[in-house]
Amino acid sequence: MRTVLIVLFDDVQSLDVTGPLEVFAGAEAWHGGSYRVLTASPDGVPVRTSSALTLVPDHALDDAPAPHTLLVPGGRGTRHPDRRLTDWLRGHGPRAERLVSVCTGAVLLAEAGLLDGHRATTHWAYCDKLARDHPAVEVDPDPIFVRDGRVSTSAGVTSGIDLALALVEEDLGRETALAIARHLVVFLRRPGNQAQFSAQLAAQTARREPLREVQQWITEHPDDDLSVESLAARARLSPRHFARAFRSETGTTPGRYVERVRLEQARRLLEDTGDGVEEISRACGYGTPEAMRRAFVKALGSAPAEYRRRFRPASTS
Template sequence: MKTVAMLLYPDFLLLDMAGPLEVFSIANRYLDPGQRYEITTVGPDEDLTRASNGIKVQPDLTLAQADGAYDLLLVPGGPGAYTTQHEGITAWLRGTAHKARRYGSICTGAFILGHAGLLDGHRVTTHWHYTERLLKAFPKAQVGTDQIYIHDRQLITSGGVTAGIDMALSIVAEDHGRKVALDVAKVLLVIMRRQGGQAQFSPLVAAVATQASPITRVQHFILENLEQELTIERLSGLAAMSGRHFARVFTREVGMTPMEFVQSARIDRARSLLESTELPLKTVAYKSGFGSVRHMRVLFSERLGRTPTQYRQQFT
């Protein structure tokens, strides 16, 4: 019997809890009694714990009753993970998580692990919208921005929301083989391994600041003129800087080179057109500044793990 514990806290995301636990529950249908998962929930106290959608859950155990010696200990995400400090929970995690054979988080539950000091020195991930925030909050962690889930030694973390199901399926496959995990995936009507990572859902270019500076002016110019030829010489001229100095300042302030920004912005423009219009690929490529469908297809495959046609199909 393998024990799985889900740690609850006020304002957690119910799907982050229910999705992975359903994977383990359904896996039990295909396992002998001695191999099954024993599922439990742990809360700060005996009171009902309210999820972010208003539903209240009664924990099986309190922190005082749970010793942490589980085969798998998980923390779901939710607004309460990154808006509130849960000192009692993080103190409990700090003292007991290492008793678990494996521990981890779904979505933004990584923030609670981070506050307990459990992300330092590990490769981790979270919901694509919060990866930069996680990196800034816990600089000793190696935050991945695209992976659906990351398994690093004793720690396993997943991307946003339904990625917790992918992570749980990978754990079932590790524990009991791919056949059992595939059977569970079929029951849930999900695929065993989805194509691409979180990048296919997240914008590659963050929102540009509104305050005027030479670099933000260039960023806005790029976003408004993607169909034009955008060279370092032209962009540095707009910023009234030499090409080398401009590239250095741009990279420092934006976190990517000017050409990486241009390329990412063009991919984002193409994605928006593919999602919301039925324009031919040739027109999408032109309006996004790629010049050709072939060039757009190559960059989509490199950055998103799928072709423009495959990307469009998932939104139609």
């Protein structure tokens, strides 16, 4: 049986705690004898979450049993961390077989020196600060979770559920993880490499309706003519005016936005369907497999076929 110890502190984000907790508790219910899930706070006294929910821990940190998996949630309480908590993590973190953080829990691990030399992520709003304050940590702002050896870190809030499901799948197999996901009514597989934002969320939504309509058109028709001239005509603007207005209102150029949408759609089709690379390249507007291959190598460092081998489950048909 693996002991999962979840650290609690005042102003913790409640979903950072309860999301992974429900996953591991569900695994224990489904596959008895697999996990013992415990919580602990510095003094063993109840803590008040950032949403005013009170959580009652099982133990004080100093009295908690040695964990197999030590999970550190995030929340407002990480902005000015309790020195007792970071000191405890510094002393006990190296003994855990698996270190896991959710959201800004990565900040606490970094403060304790446990992320030095590791690749890690956190909530998108705090990635720059984490990188600035802890230069020994290789911060990747894009994925929803990152696994680097015994250290696993996840982005904001619900991504902790995705990471917990990935850990359960590793420990107990895909069928158990799938059963838990079904029970929680969540997707089993949002792979860790998935971006924290979709292309539509990564860019700002344009203020003017014609530009918003163009953004939606691009998303729904990645295989269409998405040249600046064609998109400008759809927005009833000159190409020069359109390109300038689109960048001003969305924070990115039309071409870059189109690239993100096409790449995102191609990744989804590679992960979720058995369609061939040539068929996907046409459906996503690349035209040829070679054009799609160049886009994947440039953005992801791997060709489409290799990407599919890495991120598409063998059971997908």
